[in-house]
Structure formats: C-alpha cells, structure tokens
Amino acid sequence: MARRAAVVMAEDNFEHFENAIRLGVVQEVARAVNATRNRARQIIIRDDAIITGDLWRSITVELTAAGTHGEVYSPLEYASYVHDGTEYMEARPFLTEAIRDITPEAQLRLARILEGVSR
Helix, strand or coil: CHHHHHHHHHHHHHHHHHHHHHHHHHHHHHHHHHHHHHHHHHHHHHCCCCCCCHHHHHCEEEECCCCCCEEEECCCCCHHHHHHCCCCCCCCCHHHHHHHHHHHHHHHHHHHHHHHHHC
C-alpha cells in the first residue's frame, strides 16, 4: 500500500509540475505575442508607415485555445506591401523586426520557467 501511495504522490507531483510549466508557458506566450504587437506598432510609427492609422490599428493578436501558440498579423491586404515593399516602395518589415526584437527576451523567460520548475 505504501508503494501505491508513493506512485500516486509522484503522479501528483508530476501533474503539479506539468500544470506549472503549462501555466508559465501560456502566460509567457501571451506576454510575448502582445509585446510583439506593441513593438510592431512602435516600428510602424517610427518608420512613417502610418498615414490613416488603419495599419497600426489592424495589428492583430490571436492565441490558440491551449494558449501555447500565438500569431501577430495584419489582415489588411496592403500590409504585405508595406512590410515586404514593392518596386516603388522600400520594405518596412515591421513584423519581422518586432519578432526579432522580442524573441530573445521571450526565450530567456521561457528558459527561466523551465529552470524554475525543474528544481
């Protein structure tokens, strides 16, 4: 009977760690996705890619139901022309730059979450 109790306790501890990791990851994904949206908006303003404000307002965040994946994008058709450029307009890669700026900190924070749970 003691052996069974030890296994149940081990399973409970594993579930606790799993929940802690999941919660930490979900919170960090949400933080990183929102930070990326905010950074993209800053870049749009900095690069004078704002005329009407539609592109700035259109930067959208979506998280999966599980919260472990997120997307930052603009549904506007012309957003890709601004981002990638055309033969008449220089590229202003606001999303690429925002992801590049936010990713290192997000990776560090995720590593800390995993490190903290493994102790």
